[in-house]
Each structure stands twice: as structure tokens, then as C-alpha cells.
Amino acid sequence: MSTEIPDPLEGFDATIHAPNRLRICALLDAAGEAEFGLVQNQLGVSASALSKHVTVLMDAGYVEQRKAVRNTRQRVWLRLTPRGRDAYQGHLAALRAIVGSSDTSL
Numbered sequence: 001m002s003t004e005i006p007d008p009l010e011g012f013d014a015t016i017h018a019p020n021r022l023r024i025c026a027l028l029d030a031a032g033e034a035e036f037g038l039v040q041n042q043l044g045v046s047a048s049a050l051s052k053h054v055t056v057l058m059d060a061g062y063v064e065q066r067k068a069v070r071n072t073r074q075r076v077w078l079r080l081t082p083r084g085r086d087a088y089q090g091h092l093a094a095l096r097a098i099v100g101s102s103d104t105s106l
Helices: 019-031 036-043 047-059 082-100
Strands: 063-070 073-080
Touching: 019 036, 019 047, 019 063, 019 073, 019 082, 036 047, 036 073, 047 063, 073 082
Parallel strands: none
Antiparallel strands: 063 073
């Protein structure tokens, strides 16, 4: 009988792993939906930098945006898709497995 050890990298997602994209996913996972400007302020990045990261996440099918007019200005709201939430949770599990598998007694 063979007992297969799970691969700690299973679920690791290089698209999400970039620090700002990981922070975007974490914020959206907690908030459900957030306005672009709020995400920008929380991350402390320029609008163009955030836009580039959001585009990568949208191209992967992880984030979707909703545009709405609020106070006569167009606003963009971001949220994780179900696929994005699953990928984010899988990535967190992979990170925990990687960190948990390190031997701290060295």
C-alpha cells in the first residue's frame, strides 16, 4: 500500500504569488468587493501599477470589475470571481504547506 505525500506546491499559483497581486486577492477575499481607489490606497501603489496587476488577474479569470456611476463620477469596483477565490485559497494552502514543511530544528 502506497501512501502518497501531498505535493506542497499543489495549488501554488505564480499569477497570484506576486506581492501586490497577493495583496489584491487578500483584500478582495476579505471585503467581497472594493472600489479601485480603495484598493489603490490600501496597497499604496499608483493607479497604473494597480491597473496592470488587475489586468493580469482579470486575464487569468480571477478578478472581475463592475463599473458604476457614483456622485457623477464613474467608479470601478473589483471582486474575486469564484475561480479567483478558489485559486487564492489554494495558493494560501500551498504556502502554508511549504512553510509548515520546513524543519526549524536545523
